[in-house]
Amino acid sequence: MNGTTGNTSTSDTTGPGPTTGPARRVLVVGSGPTGLLLAGDLAVAGVPVTVLEKRPHGISNLSRAFVLHARTLEQLDARGLADDLEAAGRPLDRLRLFGRLTLDLGTLPSRFNHLLVLPQYEVEKVLERRAVEAGADFRYETEVTGLAQDADGVTVQARGPEGRTKSLRADYVVGTDGMRSAVREAIGLPFPGRSVIRSVVLADVRLAEKPPNLLTVNAVGDAFAFLAPFGDGYYRVIGWHRGRNVPDREPLGLAEVQEITRLALGRDFGMHDARWMSRFHSDERQAPAYRVGRVFLAGDAAHVHTPAGGQGMNTGLQDAANLGWKLAAAVHGHADPDLLDSYQAERHPVGRSVLRSSGGIVRLAMAKRPWTLAARAALTAFLGAVGPARRKVVGQVTGIGYRYPAPRGAHRLTGTRVPDVALAGGGRLYEALRGGRFVLITPEPYEGGRAERLAVARWAGERRATVLVRPDGYVAWAADSADTARIETAVTAYLGGRAVRPGV
Secondary structure: OOOEEOOOOOOOEEOOOOOOOOOEEEEEEOOOHHHHHHHHHHHHOOOOEEEEEOOOOOOOOOOOOOEEOHHHHHHHHOOOOHHHHHHHOEEEOEEEEOOOEEEEHHHOOOOOOOEEEOOHHHHHHHHHHHHHHOOOEEEEOOEEEEEEEOOOOEEEEEEOOOOOEEEEEEEEEEEOOOOOOHHHHHOOOOOOEEEEEEEEEEEEEEOOOOOOOOOEEEEEOOEEEEEEEOOOOEEEEEEEEOOOOOOOOOOOOHHHHHHHHHHHHOOOOOOEEEEEEEEEEEEEEEOOOOEEOOEEEOHHHOEEOOOOOOOHHHHHHHHHHHHHHHHHHHHOOOOOHHHHHHHHHHHHHHHHHHHHHHHHHHHHHOOOOHHHHHHHHHHHHHHHHOHHHHHHHHHHHHOOOOOOOOOOOOOOOOOOEOOOOEEOOOOEHHHHOOOOOEEEEEOOOOOOOOOOOEEEEEEOOOOOOEEEEOOOOEEEEEEOOOOHHHHHHHHHHHHOOOOOOOOO
């Protein structure tokens, strides 16, 4: 098939009839950052995976996302990708909100105590290369036109570049195909919510004057503007004016972008030579379920929100990190398929929280009425004075503050994010997580490891707890001692052939 890279499979059939040959184990629909990370994780885990993408091959430079937060960088570090991205991007250790509140990221309990300014397409290049090298099969110019599932798998109808429709069979399908997800529509899920900001303008421009800050953002009166560098001499401008509410299809000229920027930032920095301009509207929406049978949603197919806080791409990548190891365990028979229900239980509340936090930021930034301005001033003063509240906001925005639900009676650490702790012998936890393995950290030697799926390490210090860390860096099980029998029970539960459930 034209536009295909990676390994190919022979299970296609022309038309809607039954498929023949070996089925793909997982089909990923959409090759944005979420789909690329998921495909790479599955391929690295030895799961046959095919990615369907309706666009031609070639990563667009028309990025909307420009920020990688600490938790996402930790997940990428667990895949050996963070250092290259850090070298390509530029770190920023402070965030300014509402012109008066400064959030200091330098105090984050993370190796990545900053945010990284890096265009989305640079992230996609690294993720695509990893997925292709691991053997993922990419089908470009291929659009999903229908989907049906049964007790044994999912059949997807897809129209390829030659215009013919073929049937592809898989154990599971994941829709990472954006706000207008064909997968979400095919399984009949609504996407409730509303448009929050209309007629947002986007432009890639050169500037005669270099802005004083790496990221420049401000709102004054009815105008909002954001500037971020691509690193190639161009800057992305995102702007909005409350009084300019026109359809997305309305023509956009550089003069309008300049005017909005001057109103919001005080000057337009001599912007010129626009290579691309467009309008869009920003929605807040979330699917009520991230799983229907053997079909899953992740990234913008599951949730969309305003760009405030730069959380969109990050939330999708963390969806993929959560789902990938669970799908691999189910496909390989290491876990009961019920493990997959925990994806909804863990990630849906996070998506809801991101909608609320990003929506709250943008509403306060655009406050105009006296009482909303007073509320913003009061909140800014409160966060500036109360350290725990400020740290909670930083934890939400950067992703390191989230924890997953644990069952009653579980150890207090169950479901929490594990920082990149030092291990005996000079290693780090996130190095040990590479390859999609669990990591058991103990104060005493443990000889019951399963080397292909479990790394065993000891604390570098004097800690006495025993912690079983999931492949996505969260605590699966913990105990306050190194009881060998209890450890073996936990390891068997999580890496054996029976159900893997949070808090076992």
